[in-house]
Amino acid sequence: MLDANEVESYNTDWTKHYKGTSSIVLRPKCTQDVSKILAYCHTNHIGVVPQAGNTGLVGGSIPMSSSEIIVSVERMKDIISFDPTTGILTGQAGGILQDWQDYARDNRVILPIDLGSKGSCCIGGTVSTNAGGQYYARYKSLHANVVGLEVVLANGDILKFNIQETDKDSNSGCTVFCNLKDNTGYDLKHLFIGAEGSLGIITKVALWCSSSYPQSRCAVICACTSLEQVQKCLYLARQTLGETLSAFEFMDRSVTHLVANSPNSVTSQGNAATMIPKRISSTSGTDGDDSEFYPYYILVETHGSNGLHDDEKMERFLEESIQQNAVEDGVLAQDLTQLESMWAVRESCNPTVASHGYTYKYDVSLPISDFEDFANDLRRRLDSKCSSLDIAITNWGHIMDGNLHFNVTTLGKFDMEPKVLEALEPYIFESVIRRGGSISAEHGLGQAKNKYLPKVHGASTLALMKTIKQVMDPHGIMNPGKYLPLQL
């Protein structure tokens, strides 16, 4: 039984922007229980909010009405089986991502997904939101790596897609077989990947870990003065690091400045910020900014099977990048501790900006060549419409995927300011659409962005989405008001 404070925590999201007032939280332990709950809610037209790690950034797991119940899969955390021949890892939806990563590593394979929230997000939520993360270009999307799925539909029906258990009713102690290739009918599991619980609840996931756990990891943080340099650096990374390139993460000067001065980047191994190359005094100021930081930083990481080869590739990459003026400076991680410090810098972006004030978070896809113009345009707009506020714009993201995390923080002010929101929305989405981008790259729609869906897709596509929702959830009980807008 949960007390009132605990129930409140299920009603509050990570950003603290979204608060629900649901008084019922159910935490089933097995698929059969999820099935019974949904069948009951289906019959009685009760709204259900599926929840896993509750780490989303778009309010997708927070109820919008007090009549809804929350169904958390957090107690369904068993790893069911690992097949060393195929590398397929299968488990319940509530498993913590970090635990899946560790389990994979212990079996000498690498989990093909990594996110900043890995310590608390769950595999079920990761799949339900089609999360991307930093290794997307290397290990590919969840549409590639989720090879089996068990879901419970709104009416309680349990569907198994390419998951066969030796003991169907047990949740542990059984083995699972999953085929890597299966072309027997519409591959319906893809509908649930990224559906944010609007079609059913994912209860089991089979994830293909096709790559051996890297024998070596190398990393460098490079400093660039322009986005042209960043793109040149990406080109060289692809050429010289080739198949070992695993991450190419982008941070702008503003967020680097905040992170470098934040306690979030101090780890048990010391201050991670010492890994960031800084401008020497004679060069700073030449671009009209006296910051000790360069305009852009890139964290480049490789995963490989041969330490000598990998070190050689990374050294050659840094040498060529400097020689060809693709980077101004670079710091090479000398060991795994330094490499982890570099990741601590990158992963502290989110908590650091949150600690400085209310943050309007946008996760968009854009042509890389538009990143700067997009940010400058919004800077000018905020300067003119919200000049009385001290606002920081910070940018970071997965630039190899064209994925920009654009953040606007009202420094020192921790409440939402309507005039900032008005200045930003819907302008920011219109700007993204005009540039050919996506208004949600990897964070999903939830209740934050779903109202903009009609601006994104044509009428036929929207009608088809609506029909699929109606067919699979005829009473509209699954995550009401999220994902597809009500007025669709």
Add this chain to the structure above:
Amino acid sequence: MLDANEVESYNTDWTKHYKGTSSIVLRPKCTQDVSKILAYCHTNHIGVVPQAGNTGLVGGSIPMSSSEIIVSVERMKDIISFDPTTGILTGQAGGILQDWQDYARDNRVILPIDLGSKGSCCIGGTVSTNAGGQYYARYKSLHANVVGLEVVLANGDILKFNIQETDKDSNSGCTVFCNLKDNTGYDLKHLFIGAEGSLGIITKVALWCSSSYPQSRCAVICACTSLEQVQKCLYLARQTLGETLSAFEFMDRSVTHLVANSPNSVTSQGNAATMIPKRISSTSGTDGDDSEFYPYYILVETHGSNGLHDDEKMERFLEESIQQNAVEDGVLAQDLTQLESMWAVRESCNPTVASHGYTYKYDVSLPISDFEDFANDLRRRLDSKCSSLDIAITNWGHIMDGNLHFNVTTLGKFDMEPKVLEALEPYIFESVIRRGGSISAEHGLGQAKNKYLPKVHGASTLALMKTIKQVMDPHGIMNPGKYLPLQL
């Protein structure tokens, strides 16, 4: 205007097993024309058989009734754009796979799919059948790499999924932008990947070529005496070749014997069969077989960015495999010509067995540990039920994916023998299902396997497939009688 012989060729599949009697073949040149054709057929309830390269092996592109028309996309073969920043290649559905591969290579990236039929199959058919091929484990599935799709629905509606063209009505000369990450609503394009034209016609494809074109390719053909050795060899390949491993292709003794003696394996560079390691006379016969060939062969290939590193990895792999008794012998390709000869051996499996007699072809997924028992069981069954016939069973496939191509050929007899078919079906599918496998790994359902679909999926899953078909093709005009069985 096509003459009668030409119309017949559209009515006959590659295997010559399936013959249609349609008298109308339409070959539109643009999406708008496809739309007009389908809208007309939708209104008038005329069955439409979508066709691309007509290289399928399950009769999916051959009409089942003379009242149906064939719509071939073969004249829609423009490549529309290539984005060097993301590596996304976009073009019309009728482009030949080999042309797309060459175009990608000329732009220094590798197309993430390769098939034996690349010289005649089209990208639209490749996507519509969710083809897998030899690089599946390395470059991943089409669900990973198809990032944008344009399709025409049964009613003529044109849907664009993550494809934006600067000039919407033109089929060439325009540029296309596609986002690598896009989480804005149900990802409906996945429904069309592998739907075999049962939901609409794919008219444009945007394919993510995320990897640089390999600077080096290395290959070896290894000989093994048991499947245990093959699996040990796969384990060592993953460990020592790591991220460079691109293919691990399997051939059994029977097919190797046929191929080595076939004119199909003689290329312009000489006889490819000289690349196959043979048993020396003192060892042959110890397993009760005096064949000069080993029981199993594996073609291992790597793609990498550094020739020196890649050679070193491949040499180490072969050394360790021999030392650890994972292989009996191995021949290393000394140059690209030898490497291509090795692929000529592998790719001549299909035409070679076809040249020896009528071939019953099965493309299944199975646990690797079941390959041998599965084949032996069928051998015994055929020996007992069809003892009067001279039958060759040949096996090859993509063993890294658990994908076995199992072939039964009546040597010297080129007509289908009902008693062979009766001995094989449905027994073979039941055997696959009992072992947890898939009755169609990568070749699809077409008219060959769709009747077995009810044996594969549960009632809820089948009902959902049927509903999706009804919603998207209410008059049932798209590829009638294929894919979903009529009685579903």
